[in-house]
Amino acid sequence: MRYWALVAVPTVLTAAFFYAASDNRHEVSAQDFVNLQQGNAIQPGFRRAHAKGFCVSGDFISSGTLAEYSSAQVFQAGQYPFIGRFSVAGNNPTAPDLKAPVRSLALTLLPETAEQWRTAMNTPPVLAVGTPEKFYQQLLALQNNTIAEFFAAHPETAAFRNWRASYQPTLSYATEQYHSINAFYLINAAGKQQAVRWAAVPTVGAANQLPDPEAVDALQQELFARLSDGPVIFDLVFSLATSADDENDATIIWPDTNPQLIAGQLQIKQATEQSNGQCNAINFDPLVLPRGILPSADPILRARGAAYAESHRRRAREVLLNTATGAHHE
Amino acid sequence: MNNPTVYPLAMRVVHWLMAALILSLLFVGLSMVTSLGLWQYQLLTWHKAAGLVAAVAVVLRLAIRLRLNTPRLPENMPKLQQFAAKLTHLAFYLLLLLMPVTGYLMQNAAGRPINAFGIMLPQLIPTDLAWYGLFRELHAWFSVLLILLIILHITAASYHGLIKRDGVLRSMIRK
Numbered sequence: 001m002r003y004w005a006l007v008a009v010p011t012v013l014t015a016a017f018f019y020a021a022s023d024n025r026h027e028v029s030a031q032d033f034v035n036l037q038q039g040n041a042i043q044p045g046f047r048r049a050h051a052k053g054f055c056v057s058g059d060f061i062s063s064g065t066l067a068e069y070s071s072a073q074v075f076q077a078g079q080y081p082f083i084g085r086f087s088v089a090g091n092n093p094t095a096p097d098l099k100a101p102v103r104s105l106a107l108t109l110l111p112e113t114a115e116q117w118r119t120a121m122n123t124p125p126v127l128a129v130g131t132p133e134k135f136y137q138q139l140l141a142l143q144n145n146t147i148a149e150f151f152a153a154h155p156e157t158a159a160f161r162n163w164r165a166s167y168q169p170t171l172s173y174a175t176e177q178y179h180s181i182n183a184f185y186l187i188n189a190a191g192k193q194q195a196v197r198w199a200a201v202p203t204v205g206a207a208n209q210l211p212d213p214e215a216v217d218a219l220q221q222e223l224f225a226r227l228s229d230g231p232v233i234f235d236l237v238f239s240l241a242t243s244a245d246d247e248n249d250a251t252i253i254w255p256d257t258n259p260q261l262i263a264g265q266l267q268i269k270q271a272t273e274q275s276n277g278q279c280n281a282i283n284f285d286p287l288v289l290p291r292g293i294l295p296s297a298d299p300i301l302r303a304r305g306a307a308y309a310e311s312h313r314r315r316a317r318e319v320l321l322n323t324a325t326g327a328h329h330e
Numbered sequence: 331m332n333n334p335t336v337y338p339l340a341m342r343v344v345h346w347l348m349a350a351l352i353l354s355l356l357f358v359g360l361s362m363v364t365s366l367g368l369w370q371y372q373l374l375t376w377h378k379a380a381g382l383v384a385a386v387a388v389v390l391r392l393a394i395r396l397r398l399n400t401p402r403l404p405e406n407m408p409k410l411q412q413f414a415a416k417l418t419h420l421a422f423y424l425l426l427l428l429m430p431v432t433g434y435l436m437q438n439a440a441g442r443p444i445n446a447f448g449i450m451l452p453q454l455i456p457t458d459l460a461w462y463g464l465f466r467e468l469h470a471w472f473s474v475l476l477i478l479l480i481i482l483h484i485t486a487a488s489y490h491g492l493i494k495r496d497g498v499l500r501s502m503i504r505k
Contacts, residue, residue, distance in 0.1 A: 002492040002493060003492075003493070005488070005492055006485070006488050006489055006492050006493060009484060009485060009488045010481050010484065010485040010488075013480070013481050013484060014481055016357075017356070017357075017360070017477050017481075020356075020357045020360040020361055021360040021364075022364075023364035025364075026364060026365060026366065026367075028366060029364040029365070029366065030363065030364055030365070030366055031364060033366070045459070108441070111441060111457075112441060112443075112453055112457065113443065113450070114443045114445055114450035115443075116441075116442075116443050132366040278457070280459065281439075281440075281441065281457045281458050281459045281462065282440075282441055282457065283440060287371055287374075288442055288443075295371060297368055299366075299368060302366070302367065302368045302369075302370055302371050303366035303367075303370070305370055305371055305374065306362065306363065306364070306365060306366055306370050307366065309363065310363070312440070312462070313463075313466050315459065316459045316460070316462040316463030316466055317463045317466070317467055318463070319459040319460050319463055320459075320460045320463030320464050320467070321463075323460045
């Protein structure tokens with residue numbers, strides 16, 4: 001009996017640790033997601049999603065308009081530096097810019113401070129589905145060319161499909177709108193919370209030509225050329241939820257009639273290749289938030305943290321092994 | 331020099347509190363790197379705060395251990411087992427220090443702020459992918475070693491308590 005107990009103790013303990021470490025106990029784990037995103041052709045050192053992109057930096061000129069809603073430093077009137085990244089969707093770091101269905105702008109405002117705020121914004125204002133498990137099925141359907149069936153089986157994809165049908169990609173990163181998609185809470189000094197979404201809204205009209213439309217990095221060239229003429233500017237516009245909106249459901253567009261407040265201007269001043277830019281080491285995890293901003297309970301928003309972290313871990317390990325073995329690193 | 335048969339109260343209290351904390355940290359840590367669930371964000375926040383508490387606790391514990399008398403292992407215990415016990419304890423202290431150090435540095439290398447209950451802690455190394463890769467992997471490997479050590483430690487303690495009944499397990503439980 002005592003010997004059985006002696007065997008049982010380590011056995012139960014080992015089993016418990018194995019269970020905790022297993023990613024198979026989840027319907028979809030962070031590892032499943034990143035495996036699906038990276039596909040079979042792994043690009044060492046690159047992000048598993050949005051692999052193609054470049055670094056930018058500049059200043060956010062905060063108007064102070066949101067100071068009454070949030071105690072975050074970034075919303076107090078002033079000028080705050082940021083590191084950012086423009087990118088296109090996909091796992092291929094050499095894919096043609098113009099072929100990508102989605103473009104992105106990611107930012108780390110006030111980097112390396114306690115008041116740091118990271119946001120990863122995309123051109124679609126909504127998601128097709130509301131949970132990571134369904135999102136996984138959507139990505140699978142895209143790969144298997146069964147997306148039409150997937151959309152038909154999921155009525156909540158209507159807003160996304162409408163957006164996709166009406167969306168016309170422009171010829172510049174500078175003339176796209178980039179959306180937070182998920183909602184967050186602004187928390188003011190009195191502890192009052194307000195659900196919001198935000199978007200970087202361009203301040204110039206659509207361009208009508210590219211320096212080289214045939215180039216793989218046509219959009220990157222365009223933005224680099226544009227920056228030589230001066231900063232690229234976006235308004236950072238916040239949409240405030242009303243009692244009619246569900247902040248935990250990113251499949252529905254909020255009405256234009258919701259209060260819209262301009263938090264300030266994003267002034268992009270420099271751009272560099274990502275291989276030697278500061279943005280390359282940053283995981284633009286939208287859950288890195290300063291005091292004064294909290295995440296909503298949107299299941300997809302909460303899932304982004306672990307999925308982004310797994311991608312970050314894999315490429316960091318590859319860069320480390322590359323450095324350690326002295327292999328050439330691009 | 332007197333030879334106590336039980337560990338001093340301070341050490342027993344710290345041992346059992348840390349046992350609960352370290353086991354929680356390990357289970358939360360293993361869960362939060364795979365889970366896409368709503369609680370992942372809270373688990374991560376808790377893991378960082380609790381990791382800082384554990385770092386302070388292990389330093390305090392080491393200080394207490396070096397000041398107080400601890401019970402000797404039984405005279406009739408084989409020398410090899412005595413040596414293994416001492417080595418295990420040393421490895422525990424080493425890993426319990428290395429876990430928070432690598433956790434802290436991987437956060438630094440990721441450029442993520444570490445807020446210790448409202449106070450911003452300094453970034454000691456630059457935001458860098460290779461540094462992140464190093465400390466992220468070390469944090470994972472050290473956690474595996476720590477888990478193996480915990481299983482070994484609990485198995486050995488059970489052996490003393492259930493089979494040998496030589497007072498070794500009792501020295502960490504009873505007054």
